[in-house]
Amino acid sequence: MSRHQTQPAGVALVTPRLGFLPAILLTTALALTACSAETIGGDDPKPTATAPGATNPSGAPGGTPDEAGLPLAEAIGKIPVAEEKRTGYERDSFKHWVDEDDDSCTTRAEVLLAEAVTAPEQGARCSLSGGSWLSYYDEAEVTDAKKLDIDHMVPLAEAWDSGAHDWTPERREAYANDLGSDRSLVAVTAKTNRSKADRDPAQWVPPAESATCTYLVDWTATKLRWVLTMDDTEKTALLNLAEPCADSVVEYESAP
Numbered sequence: 001m002s003r004h005q006t007q008p009a010g011v012a013l014v015t016p017r018l019g020f021l022p023a024i025l026l027t028t029a030l031a032l033t034a035c036s037a038e039t040i041g042g043d044d045p046k047p048t049a050t051a052p053g054a055t056n057p058s059g060a061p062g063g064t065p066d067e068a069g070l071p072l073a074e075a076i077g078k079i080p081v082a083e084e085k086r087t088g089y090e091r092d093s094f095k096h097w098v099d100e101d102d103d104s105c106t107t108r109a110e111v112l113l114a115e116a117v118t119a120p121e122q123g124a125r126c127s128l129s130g131g132s133w134l135s136y137y138d139e140a141e142v143t144d145a146k147k148l149d150i151d152h153m154v155p156l157a158e159a160w161d162s163g164a165h166d167w168t169p170e171r172r173e174a175y176a177n178d179l180g181s182d183r184s185l186v187a188v189t190a191k192t193n194r195s196k197a198d199r200d201p202a203q204w205v206p207p208a209e210s211a212t213c214t215y216l217v218d219w220t221a222t223k224l225r226w227v228l229t230m231d232d233t234e235k236t237a238l239l240n241l242a243e244p245c246a247d248s249v250v251e252y253e254s255a256p
Helices: 072-077 107-115 156-161 169-176 190-196 209-225 232-242
Strands: 067-071 133-135 140-142 148-152 185-189 249-252
Touching: 067 072, 072 209, 072 232, 072 249, 107 148, 107 185, 133 185, 148 190, 185 190, 209 232, 209 249
Parallel strands: none
Antiparallel strands: 067 249, 133 140, 148 185
């Protein structure tokens, strides 16, 4: 089952991305009482929210979250508000995609392998062929990896605006290749990724209604994980959009 495949509302099941310690856990209150439920197998741990209010996990057991079970609105309130600073931004300030573990698979390939509904064949130098994926932003099934982009949940420019302008090059590289959290990076159709560009939720949310609550939880958890800020417009939009997601819960672990 794909990490983006639908689960019944209120039930969130997850297994970790292979080879990486997950750092962000997203779940519902019901899921916390259903820990003995069936486990999703394979390396595709994250389903898509089925409707506003249906929460999906962003990681897996294995690390102690900094905050456990924060309601979405409360988690949004923990993000500091500050003026954005775009001055000096260049995409090249965030080195990616890297091969952190020297296995010939770059970060892009690692995400594609982890999120595949049907596993692709892996050739020399981690070349991928075949396979299938579900882009949760638009609920599109994709059978050609070349038609997928790896989206930074909080875009690089937005991260720069929100605090990464003060980071070292090494920390920006770590952010751009964050495999420690299943939801820092997500494989989606190139069309939706390029529609999103560097916009925050005040300007863009996924076109699939089923994705809204998941997206808001993932965005919020990523900002908390990396201690990023938001401006007043973003905060207002997040809180308004979160109103139908009353059952959504955010758990996160700070980035190393």
